[in-house]
Amino acid sequence: MSRHKTLHFPQLFLVLATLLFMLTGVHAQTRPNVMILATGGTIAGTGASSTTTVGYTAATVGVQQLIAAVPELAKVANVKGEQVFQIASESMTNEHWLTLGKRVNTLLAQADVDGIVITHGTDTLEETAYFLDLVVKSRKPVVLVGAMRPSTALSADGPLNLYNAVLVAGSRDAAGKGVLVALNDQIHTARDVTKTNTSTPDSFRTPELGLVGYIQGGKAFFYRASTRKHTFDTEFDIANIAALPQVDIVYGYANMNTVALDAFVAAGAKGIIHAGVGDGSLAARVKPALIAARKKGTLIVRASRVGQGILARNGEANDDELDFIAADTLNPQKARILLMLALTKTSNTAEIQRMFYTY
Numbered sequence: 360m361s362r363h364k365t366l367h368f369p370q371l372f373l374v375l376a377t378l379l380f381m382l383t384g385v386h387a388q389t390r391p392n393v394m395i396l397a398t399g400g401t402i403a404g405t406g407a408s409s410t411t412t413v414g415y416t417a418a419t420v421g422v423q424q425l426i427a428a429v430p431e432l433a434k435v436a437n438v439k440g441e442q443v444f445q446i447a448s449e450s451m452t453n454e455h456w457l458t459l460g461k462r463v464n465t466l467l468a469q470a471d472v473d474g475i476v477i478t479h480g481t482d483t484l485e486e487t488a489y490f491l492d493l494v495v496k497s498r499k500p501v502v503l504v505g506a507m508r509p510s511t512a513l514s515a516d517g518p519l520n521l522y523n524a525v526l527v528a529g530s531r532d533a534a535g536k537g538v539l540v541a542l543n544d545q546i547h548t549a550r551d552v553t554k555t556n557t558s559t560p561d562s563f564r565t566p567e568l569g570l571v572g573y574i575q576g577g578k579a580f581f582y583r584a585s586t587r588k589h590t591f592d593t594e595f596d597i598a599n600i601a602a603l604p605q606v607d608i609v610y611g612y613a614n615m616n617t618v619a620l621d622a623f624v625a626a627g628a629k630g631i632i633h634a635g636v637g638d639g640s641l642a643a644r645v646k647p648a649l650i651a652a653r654k655k656g657t658l659i660v661r662a663s664r665v666g667q668g669i670l671a672r673n674g675e676a677n678d679d680e681l682d683f684i685a686a687d688t689l690n691p692q693k694a695r696i697l698l699m700l701a702l703t704k705t706s707n708t709a710e711i712q713r714m715f716y717t718y
């Protein structure tokens with residue numbers, strides 16, 4: 360009788376099955392648990408043909424289909440999908456933001472969630488990202504991702520963007536860096552990224568201050584981090600907020616008048632962002648209307664339509680005397696978000712100016 364006891368099939372099967380379970384089980388435990396929250400956008404869009412890259416329909420593909428289109432996701436993370444909304448992001452509202460922000464905080468408080476990816480339209484992606492940067496109460500990675508081409512297009516950018524976003528959300532190096540935006544193999548901060556092109560895949564840039572990292576070869580590489588407060592460090596809390604204060608933006612241009620400004624104030628805007636020309640300059644015929652609005656209790660933030668550089672307090676206007684707030688380097692659409700959240704805590708201009716120098 361051979362000294363080696365031969366294994367009969369049932370025992371052999373049991374040994375192999377146990378080994379397989381151990382390998383996949385252990386491996387699954389080492390893979391991060393990443394939630395994918397889908398909101399719509401072009402990443403979920405479909406076009407009439409493979410060459411349709413404009414004039415397609417956004418927000419038609421569901422989250423499970425987005426995940427199924429990238430089977431490689433299963434190799435880098437344990438992903439689960441949740442369809443929070445299904446909209447083109449030009450239709451994003453404050454109510455959507457509050458729902459999304461509360462859902463993100465609930466999920467991140469769970470021990471079995473290591474990071475979150477949010478698929479989103481690119482039109483307002485930078486705004487949702489910054490809103491979350493100010494209200495998420497966690498160090499865990501939150502990564503927003505979109506696409507400039509619909510899922511049906513030749514060289515659709517969505518699938519690889521989604522794969523990369525999940526890599527970043529599952530990366531320990533991404534923790535504590537605030538809400539991030541990952542498209543086109545690049546990683547940007549929510550505070551400083553902006554959409555710079557109407558249609559090309561390299562649309563998301565961080566002018567002057569620069570991106571914070573890359574995704575290459577299935578790994579996230581970071582080179583810098585924001586110096587401003589965010590997420591775990593935020594003083595803003597939306598847990599018990601049902602609605603955000605109304606803040607509107609007036610756009611500066613040659614021959615500007617006060618029709619829009621007056622209408623916003625009459626409609627009860629609690630704050631106005633003046634997206635001025637240059638360094639936030641105030642046209643002679645608009646300045647009195649801004650002063651009058653301030654006297655009625657509307658907060659006024661001087662921002663710039665230029666998109667880069669510091670908007671200096673007491674530069675093109677005497678903010679101390681006018682009791683206005685300077686937007687620092689925030690673009691008008693992000694200044695609006697910070698002012699809305701600031702108004703949930705205070706209407707004191709000095710306090711709000713501190714917030715603009717903090718976040």
Ligand SMILES: NC(=O)C[C@H](N)C(=O)O
Nearest residue numbers: 400401447448480481482
């Ligand atoms: N590329 C895109 O996602 C554009 C689309 N209009 C959106 O923002 O939903």
